[in-house]
Structures are given as structure tokens and as C-alpha cells.
Amino acid sequence: MNLAAAIRERNAAELPSKRDEDWRWTDLRGLIRTAPEPSQPFTGQLPPGPFDALAEDWRVLINGGEATVDVPARTEAVEALRFVARGAGSHVASATIRVGANARLLLLESYESDGASLALASLTLALEPGAVVERIVLTADHEDAVSVSQAEVTLSPTAGFSQTLVAGGARRQRLETRVLHPGGSAELRLDGIYLLAGKRHSDQTSIVTHAGTDGLTVQLAKGVVRDQARGVFQGRIVVEEGADRTDARMGHHALILSDRAEVDAKPELEIYADDVACAHGNTVGALDEDALFYARQRGIPEDEARALLTEAFVGEVVDRIGHEGAREIVRAWVAQGLRD
Amino acid sequence: MLRIENLRASVDGKEILKGLSLEVPAGEVHAIMGPNGAGKSTLSYVLTGRAGYEVTAGTATLDGEDLLALAPDERAARGVFLSFQYPLEIPGVPALTFLRTALNAQRRARGEAEITAPEFLKLARAKAAALKIDFDMLKRALNVGFSGGEKKRMEILQMAMLSPRFLILDETDSGLDIDALRIVSEGVNALRSPERAMLMITHYQRLLDYIKPDRVHVLAGGRIVASGGPELAHELEREGYERYEAAA
Numbered sequence: 001m002n003l004a005a006a007i008r009e010r011n012a013a014e015l016p017s018k019r020d021e022d023w024r025w026t027d028l029r030g031l032i033r034t035a036p037e038p039s040q041p042f043t044g045q046l047p048p049g050p051f052d053a054l055a056e057d058w059r060v061l062i063n064g065g066e067a068t069v070d071v072p073a074r075t076e077a078v079e080a081l082r083f084v085a086r087g088a089g090s091h092v093a094s095a096t097i098r099v100g101a102n103a104r105l106l107l108l109e110s111y112e113s114d115g116a117s118l119a120l121a122s123l124t125l126a127l128e129p130g131a132v133v134e135r136i137v138l139t140a141d142h143e144d145a146v147s148v149s150q151a152e153v154t155l156s157p158t159a160g161f162s163q164t165l166v167a168g169g170a171r172r173q174r175l176e177t178r179v180l181h182p183g184g185s186a187e188l189r190l191d192g193i194y195l196l197a198g199k200r201h202s203d204q205t206s207i208v209t210h211a212g213t214d215g216l217t218v219q220l221a222k223g224v225v226r227d228q229a230r231g232v233f234q235g236r237i238v239v240e241e242g243a244d245r246t247d248a249r250m251g252h253h254a255l256i257l258s259d260r261a262e263v264d265a266k267p268e269l270e271i272y273a274d275d276v277a278c279a280h281g282n283t284v285g286a287l288d289e290d291a292l293f294y295a296r297q298r299g300i301p302e303d304e305a306r307a308l309l310t311e312a313f314v315g316e317v318v319d320r321i322g323h324e325g326a327r328e329i330v331r332a333w334v335a336q337g338l339r340d
Numbered sequence: 341m342l343r344i345e346n347l348r349a350s351v352d353g354k355e356i357l358k359g360l361s362l363e364v365p366a367g368e369v370h371a372i373m374g375p376n377g378a379g380k381s382t383l384s385y386v387l388t389g390r391a392g393y394e395v396t397a398g399t400a401t402l403d404g405e406d407l408l409a410l411a412p413d414e415r416a417a418r419g420v421f422l423s424f425q426y427p428l429e430i431p432g433v434p435a436l437t438f439l440r441t442a443l444n445a446q447r448r449a450r451g452e453a454e455i456t457a458p459e460f461l462k463l464a465r466a467k468a469a470a471l472k473i474d475f476d477m478l479k480r481a482l483n484v485g486f487s488g489g490e491k492k493r494m495e496i497l498q499m500a501m502l503s504p505r506f507l508i509l510d511e512t513d514s515g516l517d518i519d520a521l522r523i524v525s526e527g528v529n530a531l532r533s534p535e536r537a538m539l540m541i542t543h544y545q546r547l548l549d550y551i552k553p554d555r556v557h558v559l560a561g562g563r564i565v566a567s568g569g570p571e572l573a574h575e576l577e578r579e580g581y582e583r584y585e586a587a588a
């Protein structure tokens with residue numbers, strides 16, 4: 001049974017658990033003994049979304065629902081897509097996004113909840129040849145919420161897909177991205193940021209399958225965890241037989257700022273082709289005490305020095321966001337998240 | 341200005357400074373020379389408050405104020421500046437951002453108004469030009485990918501911008517070629533003033549040809565074992581530290 005069916009049928013026994021290899025650090029079955037009642041329709045007023053100032057068009061899915069976004073060939077669009085949970089019910093929402101040949105889409109997606117909800121968002125994104133998509137995902141989940149997003153991305157040759165996930169965590173939060181990469185000079189960037197405090201949890205899982213020659217994938221994820229928070233990064237890049245001249249680079253780096261915080265990381269490269277350039281790097285550590293002393297010797301007080309260095313650490317990912325307006329919204333979100 | 345009395349300090353439980361006493365009056369430049377392992381760098385870190393350097397006895401005061409009771413950033417705001425032997429790389433923080441943050445933090449700590457962006461840029465341009473630092477370099481992450489000589493020049497630039505009262509130069513000449521050494525020395529000499537004092541820590545006499553000290557001290561075995569005029573440096577260059585190591 002898949003996750004959507006488990007939620008719809010309120011079958012807690014079928015939720016993914018730590019026995020499922022891909023979910024071992026984000027155990028839902030062990031957490032949710034009884035699936036919540038279905039979410040009720042919401043009729044109240046919503047607060048503004050994080051990207052309201054930038055978007056030209058809005059899709060707001062409250063407590064479930066479906067949306068379709070079609071960007072015709074050779075056109076440009078800026079779409080806000082808000083997945084909103086109100087209350088403590090359970091629901092599934094879905095969105096289908098099609099981007100025509102040589103079209104451009106800036107997709108500004110957000111996850112917003114205000115209670116102990118159980119929500120799944122399923123997305124499918126299909127890019128025609130030459131289509132260029134930048135997807136920015138910002139989460140504003142409640143600390144009691146369980147929120148899962150699963151995106152299936154299908155690229156065509158010469159398409160470009162860039163993604164930046166910006167996660168603040170929830171009771172359990174998972175942002176999953178699966179990409180079918182045809183090669184053929186298609187370019188993929190899958191970046192992520194997580195800033196977690198309290199008892200929040202956030203999981204960024206991605207699986208990229210290179211099925212053709214001459215594909216490019218770059219991935220950089222950075223996280224900062226404090227208190228008793230837990231960050232999870234699972235990145236898998238599969239290069240299938242014959243997908244020669246694939247160039248894939250993955251990096252995940254996390255700062256752990258307290259003894260009780262935790263980061264679990266599993267970067268994986270599965271390579272079945274001969275002629276490839278693949279690399280991955282993974283580091284988990286504390287803030288560099290020497291750099292901290294250096295900043296303090298120059299007169300910067302400890303808290304300010306920590307914030308400066310931490311912001312700079314995450315800033316490398318922020319700087320890679322292509323759209324300037326989105327980049328500044330994310331930069332402000334990061335600065336705020338590190339101050340809270 | 342700076343007065344150190346009977347200072348004892350340990351690192352990882354091992355005593356490195358063993359009753360060091362030293363006085364550097366305002367307006368003077370003092371050199372501390374000594375063999376490797378004598379405690380030269382330890383002294384600079386104890387004076388600036390680095391974690392892991394435990395003071396077990398003695399005092400260090402700046403104009404009568406107990407330095408050792410202050411946090412590292414408070415000491416910096418009082419005017420203590422250390423030019424690091426190995427300047428740290430600060431990834432992701434442009435040199436200009438770092439410097440402006442530091443300058444404004446010091447100003448706030450002293451109850452002064454923050455520097456405005458145009459004033460700051462004007463100051464940075466002028467000081468960079470004097471040290472022959474390409475201004476565009478200041479837009480890059482501080483010290484990341486810089487050569488040894490560039491890092492040392494950046495230390496002197498920071499010093500010139502922050503305008504400290506008490507300067508500690510830890511092996512500032514290491515890694516510098518002759519041209520860079522001249523530029524750096526000119527930068528340091530430009531900061532000499534009746535209100536400032538400097539402590540130059542060096543293994544070799546070479547730097548002292550460019551920055552002439554008023555007094556030279558020999559640090560060996562964790563204590564000052566000899567003091568004299570500039571001629572002492574030449575004597576050390578000729579005869580080495582052996583005599584003093586034996587005495588320590």
C-alpha cells in the first residue's frame with residue numbers, strides 16, 4: 001500500500017516505518033498509532049503565503065485537493081503553489097505540472113500547517129525539451145505536524161531543472177524528490193537547506209536516475225541542527241548502464257550545534273556505466289572554533305560571530321538560487337531561522 | 341599600557357608560561373624573540389583570550405584594566421589586536437562584510453555610533469590602496485584561497501581599519517617575500533604613535549630591520565630571561581638561543 005492510500009483509508013499499520021530502508025530515519029508507523037480523522041474543509045482566512053510578493057498566479061490547496069499547472073511551449077510563468085493544512089486532520093493533495101518545450105517556470109511552493117495534521121502532497125512535474133524550471137520550496141510547518149511531499153520529476157533532453165528546498169522541519173517532515181534524468185544535455189540541480197531547532201525533524205530524500213548519456217546533476221545540501229532536532233539527508237544517484245559521460249556531483253554538509261541534535265546522512269552513488277565523472281562529499285561537524293575565535297578577536301561578540309559563520313555556511317546554497325527575488329526571500333528566511 | 345606580572349598559563353594541563361613578566365609602555369614597540377616552543381604564540385593567545393589557554397597565576401592589565409577577566413571580543417573592543425601567525429579562512433563571509441561587522445561591533449561596545457556604508461567603503465578603499473591590496477579582493481570570502489602573503493596583508497589591513505591601541509604581531513614576516521615584507525612593515529610603521537604600543541613576536545631578526553623595536557626580550561622556557569635594546573636582536577642572530585635555553 002502506498003502512503004496516499006494509507007492516509008485515505010486511515011490505515012496506520014500501512015504507514016512507512018523504519019523497517020522500510022528508505023524510511024528508516026523517518027518512521028511514521030512508530031509515531032502514528034491511530035490515523036487522524038480526515039481534514040475538514042476550511043473556510044476561514046489564510047495568512048499571506050511566503051511568496052505572495054513574487055507570484056503572478058496562485059494555487060492554494062487547503063486540506064487536500066488537486067491542482068494542474070500547464071505552461072505552454074515558449075511561454076514564461078511564475079506560479080505560487082501553497083499546500084496548506086488547517087487543523088489536525090489527515091489529507092492528500094496533488095499537483096500536476098507540465099512545462100512545454102522551451103517554456104520557463106518559476107515554481108514557488110510552500111508547506112504551511114498550524115496543528116497536528118498528517119498531510120501528503122504528491123507532485124508530478126514533466127519538462128519538455130528545452131524547458132527550464134526553478135523550484136523553490138519553503139516550509140512553515142507546525143511543530144506537531146507530520147508533512148510529506150513526494151515529487152516525481154521527468155526531464156526531457158536539453159531541459160533544465162533547478163530546485164532548492166528550504167526546510168524548517170516539523171514533528172516529522174519529509175521532502176522527497178525523484179528525478180528521471182534522460183541525459184541528452186539535460187541539467188539538474190537539487191539543492192537543499194534545513195535549519196532545525198527544538199524537537200523538529202526534517203528529511204530530504206532524493207533519487208536521481210540517469211538513463212541516458214551526457215547528463216549533468218549537481219546537488220548541494222546544507223543543514224544546521226540545534227537542541228534535540230534531527231536532520232536526515234538521503235541522496236541517491238543511479239547511473240544506468242550506457243549512461244556514459246554522466247557528470248554527477250553531490251555534497252551534503254551539516255553543522256550540529258548541540259550535543260543532543262542529530263544528523264543522519266546517506267549519500268549513495270550507484271554507477272553501472274563505465275565513462276562517468278561522479279563524486280560525493282559528506283561532512284557533519286561543529287562550528288569551527290578557530291574561526292569563531294578569530295571573529296571574536298576582531299571584536300565580534302560570540303552570538304553574532306556564531307550567527308555570521310552559520311549564515312555564511314548556509315549562504316553557499318542560497319547563492320545558487322537563480323531567481324533574485326526568490327533568493328532574497330530565502331536569504332531573509334535563513335537569517336530569521338538562525339536568530340530564532 | 342600593557343603590564344604582565346608573573347603570568348603562568350597551561351595548555352592541556354602542561355605549563356607553558358612559567359612566571360612571565362613584561363611591561364610595554366605606550367608609544368613603544370617591543371620585540372619578543374625566542375626559540376620554537378618557548379611560549380611565544382601561547383603568550384599572544386593568553387593575552388587575547390583563546391579557549392584552551394588556562395591562566396593559573398599572575399595578571400595582565402591594559403592601562404590598569406584586568407584583561408584576563410574580559411571575553412575575547414571585549415578585549416578587542418578595548419583595542420587589543422592580534423595579527424595571527426596563521427590567519428583563519430572564513431568561508432562565505434566577504435572580507436568587507438567581516439570587517440564592517442567587526443568595526444561596528446567594536447564601536448557599539450565603546451558606545452560610539454556605527455560607521456555608515458559610504459564612510460566604511462571610503463576608509464576600506466584608502467587603506468587597501470596603501471597596502472597595495474586589490475579592492476576586489478575584499479569582496480571575496482575572507483582569506484579563502486588567499487596566498488600566505490595576501491593573508492598577512494589582510495591582517496595589516498584589518499589592523500589599519502580597526503585602529504587598535506595595543507598590537508600583537510605574531511610572526512608577521514613568515515611567508516612574506518621581500519616586497520610584501522616592505523609593504524607590510526610600512527603598514528605597521530604607519531600605525532606607530534604615542535598612544536599605541538606594539539608587541540612583535542618573531543623567531544628571526546629580519547623583521548626588526550623593517551620595524552625597529554625600542555626593546556627586545558628573550559622568551560625561553562616560558563619566561564623572559566633577558567631584555568635589552570635593539571642590539572640584543574643582532575646578538576641573538578649571531579649566537580642563537582642556546583645560551584638562553586640552557587639558562588631556562
